[in-house]
Amino acid sequence: MSISTPLGLSSRVRSTPFTRRVEESGVSGYTVYNHMLLPTVFRSMEEDYYHLKNAVQVWDVSCERQIEITGPDASWLVQMLTPRDLSKLEIGKCFYVPMVDENGGMLNDPVLLKIAEDKYWFSIADSDLIYWIKGLAWGLNLKAKVREPDVSPLGVQGPKSAELMARIVGEEIKNLGFFRFKKFNFNSKELIIARSGYSKQGGFEIYVDDFNEGEAIWDTLFEAGQSLDVRAGCPNLIERIESGLLSFGSDMTNENTPHESGLSKFCDTRNAIKCVGRDALLKEIETGPWRQIRSLSISGAAVPPCRSAWEVRANNIYVGRVSSAAWSPDHQTNVALGMIHRDHWEPNTLVTVETPDGPREARIVSEPFNP
Amino acid sequence: MSISTPLGLSSRVRSTPFTRRVEESGVSGYTVYNHMLLPTVFRSMEEDYYHLKNAVQVWDVSCERQIEITGPDASWLVQMLTPRDLSKLEIGKCFYVPMVDENGGMLNDPVLLKIAEDKYWFSIADSDLIYWIKGLAWGLNLKAKVREPDVSPLGVQGPKSAELMARIVGEEIKNLGFFRFKKFNFNSKELIIARSGYSKQGGFEIYVDDFNEGEAIWDTLFEAGQSLDVRAGCPNLIERIESGLLSFGSDMTNENTPHESGLSKFCDTRNAIKCVGRDALLKEIETGPWRQIRSLSISGAAVPPCRSAWEVRANNIYVGRVSSAAWSPDHQTNVALGMIHRDHWEPNTLVTVETPDGPREARIVSEPFNP
Known part of the structure; x- marks a missing residue:
């Protein structure tokens, strides 16, 4: 049984702004996600699970790397990348967007944040989506800059997450709607915080935009959350399966379409949107997956x-x-x-x-x- | 110290045709490479190192995934992807080809095999290069099919590798030149075998083109190599550093050009080749890295x-x-x-x-x- 085979460490598998704190907190399992360390377990899968459902956890999800798209052609390019109609995507909203290739095969299922009129962030699942976007932009000769900024999401998940966040950034955060984001003052700095996360226990994601501030932000959360029994946590396999949250690369791959992946409600291919893979997806709709x-x-x-x-x-x-x-x-x-x-x-x-x-x-x- | 933190296993981190044999052989460390398991150590880094330098090892390097490019525009596309002049790439040759984006930043450093006039395989380092190639091909509207075939390289490395291979496929393999490949009869099947590998101890890579035949091929190598002290091995950190073999994602990243990466001899941008990033690389040549x-x-x-x-x-x-x-x-x-x-x-x-x-x-x- 190789369940306890150690992960060999190298600089190719990137550490995060929070790795030192994660290890001080007793991480006992890692996986690699977007060439980066992602914790899989702390105390035990089951103990982590109960705690997530009852208290509040801080998750190092830096591996949800951001791809930033800016420039005059940014909006056009972003719509080309997904079958979801983005005409209603306003600044401050997050959209879950399936992304497909010319055959309708899934490439990633990121969360898209509209930061400004000509600035977007894709918060990505496990694939080098930046290669696809850069390839398309080059091939189409677009005026768009595509890069991975220094942004590392830190999750705050669990039923007591709103209380913990309110203690730090103020009560106003309790009014933030699901899949909305806003800038909040955190440690005297404006940080983008979204009501989102890879669990159904409620929570937030803090978009930490400076590697060197990671530990201070982590520490603030643990100081403020002591009485709430805050602990280090991570996406929990049991909870995410119970909640039907898919893992790209496991539950669906490039062999699958968004319709097969149960994501039809995020596909607006019948509308007049222009996107890669539209023809393939329209054809599939005729017969159904x-x-x-x-x-x-x-x-x-x-x-x-x-x-x-x-x-x-x-x-x-x-x-x-x-x-x-x-x-x-x-x-x-x-x-x-x-x-x-x-x-x-x-x-x-x-x-x-x-x-x-x-x-x-x-x-x-x-x-x-x-x- | 987290050097012994276990790797959490999931179907997102792909097993290989040889994983069962690797585990029966006592693998004691894994990393993740192209979303796939890659062993990092068996007995100990030093014991593996001495054995590699003195005997022969079988390496599960399935994670060197192949990207196959076929179709009328295949040759044109492949040249667009690298600053190396491919006019001398004949069928049966392997070329080490840096691949760069429009800024000259490295995207991968694969080995390119010309399989037929309109059929190529890139044997890739750790990044989803297929996304870049598919994006380019779509943006440029090329007639080229880009896919990941069912091919898993199996390395045979070490000073006794030629002797081991000769016992199975015949003495002729000893005449195969470095970075040349040919089809050989292995277990009554024609398999592409190249003289190549990620060590400087000499060796071969067998391109196993059927997942289900992996264990039989592995077993044949171990039966034939018993008197040569054949063992399961893997790329050895000590040996590859001694040999100056680079690891993409560690030693060079997208932040680096091929000139910075010491790969100038694989860049023919001064010739009239057309490729992505040529202008950026030509500019760098003026001043040097x-x-x-x-x-x-x-x-x-x-x-x-x-x-x-x-x-x-x-x-x-x-x-x-x-x-x-x-x-x-x-x-x-x-x-x-x-x-x-x-x-x-x-x-x-x-x-x-x-x-x-x-x-x-x-x-x-x-x-x-x-x-």
Whole structure:
């Protein structure tokens, strides 16, 4: 079993402004995300999970790198990059935007922030999206500057996150709407803070725009949050599967379209928008996707980590794959996400999942486990 | 100290055709490279190093993903992607090709294989180069198909590698020139094998073109190599620094040009080739680079792992950075690679390296430690 194989460290795997604090806080697992360290566990997956659902955690999600697009052609380019209609994207709003190639295959699923009329940030999932955007901009000879700024998001997640943030930046932050951002005064500096994050426990993301200020911002959060039992945390595998939050590269890849990934509501290809992949996506809409992401409940004891996709079968025929799975203490079952073929994706359909521990009965569920 | 922090496993970090064999062989460290597992150590960094220099190792370098370019515009596109003149690239040759963006900044440093007149493979370093190529091809409206085929390179490295390969595919392989490839009959199947690899101990790379055949090919190598003391290995940090082999993302990044990276001999921008970044590189040639990669010898006991670049100073002025470093048993010094400013890059210049253990005296050396 290689679950405890150490991660070899090198400067190719980038440290973050918060890495020293993360290690002082006792990180006990790392992954690599956008060539950068991302913690995966502190005390234990389950202890982290309960704490996230009951208190407040500070997450080093610096690996959500920003891609900044500026210049006269910025708005045109940004719309070319996603099938989502951006005409209603105002300054101060965040949009979740699937990004696809010419075949409609997913390239990333970032959050887009409109910072100014001609300035955008993509807060990205795990792929070098900047290469795609720079390639397009060069090929199309656009007047747009594309770069990775010195910005490292720091998550504050959990039911007590609003209280913690209010203690530092003022009560006003409690009125910030979901997927909205504003500048707040934090440690005597204006910082962009959004109501967002990779959990369904509520929370914020602070866009720390100076590597050297990372530790001071971290420390301020821990001083202000002491009575709230603030702890270092990270995206929690169990909670994010329960919540139906997808992981690009696991649950959907370049082999999948946004419709397969359950992201149809973020695709406005029927409108007159111009974007890469529009024709392919319009064609898919005619027939509908032939497979789609689903939540599943896998029977039996806790499954091992899903290191590579598990086959899903019905009557011994291949009908899909499970890409993420974990034992859920709250739901007392194994929660999972998988791409399931159309004939078997209806709620309550029974299927068999081929885990490394042998076949297990599983059931398609209608909605993510967490509301 | 987080040197032994485990790598959290998920399906986003891809396993390879050889992962099961790698783990049965006792891998004791992993890194993530192109979203894929890459072993970093088996017995110990030093034991692996001595064995590599004296025997033969099998390396799972599946993470050197291939990008295949085919179609009528393939040759034109491939030349656009690199400042190296490809007019002499024949079928059966491998070319090391720096790839740069419009500013001359490095994007990757792959090995290019010309498979057929209109078919190329880039065997890539750690970045999603396929995004750049697809973006360019789309923006320029080219007739070229760009995809990642099911190809996983398996390295056979070390002084006894030719003997091992000859036992399997025949004596003829001993005549294969460096950076040449040919199809050989391996396990009754034609496989592309190149004389290449990420060490200076001699060796080959087998381009395994079917995920499901990986274990059989691995097993054949171990059966044939038993009397040669064949072992599982991996790129060895000490040996590759001694040999001056660069790691993209560590030793050079998008902030660096190929001239800074010591790759001028692979840039033919003065010729009439057309490629992205040509103007920027021609401009740099006028003045020469202001910093360049150098080998260094760092005094004192073994340095800790270089997790993020160490400052290099002279008379307390910043004159560069060290990005890779390790204790070399053969040279009885710490060997290192770093980007050093022009005024301090001459051989035998003394500088100070700010390691996490404090400042150390270091010396610029004229050539890589290994010939």
